Amino acid sequence: MYKAFLIKYGEIGVKGKNRYLFEDALVNHIRYVLEDVEGEFLVRKEQGRIFVETEGEYDYQETIEALKRVFGIVGICPVVQMEDNGFEDFAAQTVAYLDQAYPNKNFSFKVKARRARKNYPLDSMEINTELGSKIVEAFPEIKVDVHHPDVEVQVEIREKIYVYSQTIKGAGGMPLGTNGKAMLLLSGGIDSPVAGYMIAKRGVKIDAVYFHAPPYTSDRAKQKVVDLAKIVSRYAGSMRLFVVNFTEIQLAIYDKCPHDELTIIMRRYMMKIAQYLAKENKCLGLITGESIGQVASQTLQSLAATNEVCTMPVYRPLISFDKQEIIDVSEQIGTFETSIQPFEDCCTIFVAKHPVTKPNVNIIKRSEENLQEVIDDLMRQAIESVEVIEI
């Protein structure tokens, strides 16, 4: 029945002279997600609207699912498109459409017309009344309600005529790439993919960094992170995943620093490496999945101690989320199942029974002095040997 979709977008509407940049980014990303969908699609801008038109056979459900993953879209309206063959034909087609779309006629409605083509013989008000009476004529059981209708029959008169009455909620946010790029610290857990998703939602492109520690972490753990990155990229577009071998640094910390400070010190070096890679790759910030108090390394003191090494902004979109709230999002975006696969990640392998929960930055720094002789070399080796995976 539907051969086209009208794409509604929110915040880009108010971006003034930069608006076309945002619209183009949105059009590009729509094209990108539709590449994997069965069917031929034409995506075009027309007078403040984006239309997705189909040619021939296509998979409706798959198309909707793909469009729902595009940031910047607030609503997807399946549209019936018709040639302008006079009002009678237009009214008949509209009645047929409503009959098919609403088999159960137990609802109230109103017609809301927009006449973009000003030479159409009827004006908007006339269309509302005339079409409304045709509909009531066809289905006497349904009622008009101009204030709180169950169904709003929207009509747009352009070169062709467009009729729609449903709006499927979109992902919201901003079109991808309209707000620069940031580096996501991606572990194999539940939180970091969600954090990446949330920042990407605001139009930020993403690269990711993963720290692995063979033989303490396995290739399967790494594969799991690749899989997670792939799921996030369904929303956030293509990304680069930097895999850093962290083993030697971890062992050096283990050898030379107090064991209850291992995790904090380790995270500080992870941040430093991530920051280095971020700068090299034109990222404007770091993204982590930290949430206050979730574990010992995420108390305010620990966050402060970790943050102290960063000169770049660190975005922590989950900072006030409860675990269950994070899980809900991860289930919704489809990362949960992968995240809970039981492979050890490098944050847990040497974790102390009683790690410090209120680290003092000065004490941590003093402990790090024990690494002075080796750490620069180890950091350089880790950065030089980084593996880049295109997702």
Next chain:
Amino acid sequence: MEAYLDNSATTRCEKQVADLVTTVMLKDYGNPSSMHKKGMEAEQYVKESSRQIAKTLKVKEKEIIFTSGGTESDNQALLGVALANQRAGKHIITTQVEHAAIHAPLAVLEEAGFEVTKLPVGRDGVICLDQLAEELREDTILVSIMHVNNEVGSIQPIEEAAKLVKERAPKAYFHVDAIQSYGKFKVSPKQMGVDLLSVSGHKIHGPKGVGFLYVNEKVKIKPIIFGGGQQSGMRSGTENVPGIAGLGLACQMAYENLAEKQKHLFKLKERFCRGLLELEDVKINGTWQETAPQIVSGSFVGVRSEVLLHALEDKQIYVSAGSACSSNKPSPSKTLLAMKVPKEELVSTIRFSFSHHTTWEELEYTLQVLREVLPTLRRYTRH
């Protein structure tokens, strides 16, 4: 150097077997049920495979049912016998150290009202025959005991158990999971008093996805897969002809020069175990002089098994932590728990499993790598 020491998980297919499988796939691809010539040619492969297998077991060709592998063979044996004999009784005996392919279908039967007794094992991983004798009852309809344990290689006293079963529970059938022993030992069900016997193709250098179940012709058994009535109605579904042909050849090859292969394996194992025991803090699970020659289960106290596994992997040495078929989910091994292996040894257990293609050079290399990596790995542990 590469050392593949995970042959109890799976083996590399023999070249001749792979070639035969390819020929059947590309050239003789008929359906044995088809009435034309191509069908008949395909049927010949299935018959030839039955003949080859029956010969290794000294049984009749019609007593072989082809399956999709060890798991299906075990499921077919247990569910099929239980379904067909439930009027005679609902008691089944097995051991605590069986593979999940035994324990899982038995759990289903328990839910359906069967009573399952699981015999414990000693520190050597072997059951106590007196305990079996005690548990056997008038209403016992099935006893299922594995021949060689997949995790530690312990060998169960199958012949003695079979005698007890016949004496004390005349109605009971005796099933043996021979997945780790077939091809390594002579297995003759009739002589051993075994009524049903499961075998898997890919553990003996055959293809994956194919195996067989030997069922003595006198056994009352029902199918568990229904459809077009292939294999005399016992296992519906178009026969996996390439797999079946490959399986037959692999079985035949496994028993060529068996004595020599056994000698080679025993020698390898002895040298390897002596090498292991020279290392610090290494224990071998089971009584290694008495376990199967192709399996060595070692505990490297102070090193978690996954870590050691990945450290060896880094040197192209491939082993298992616990049992490979269940090790994707890190849960303590049932077999090692049943053997009352202490926790610190349990979490540091690695299984080395050999094939007759394994060479001493590979094992020597493995010992050398172990000597190198163990001290470092032991230095860095979790507190």
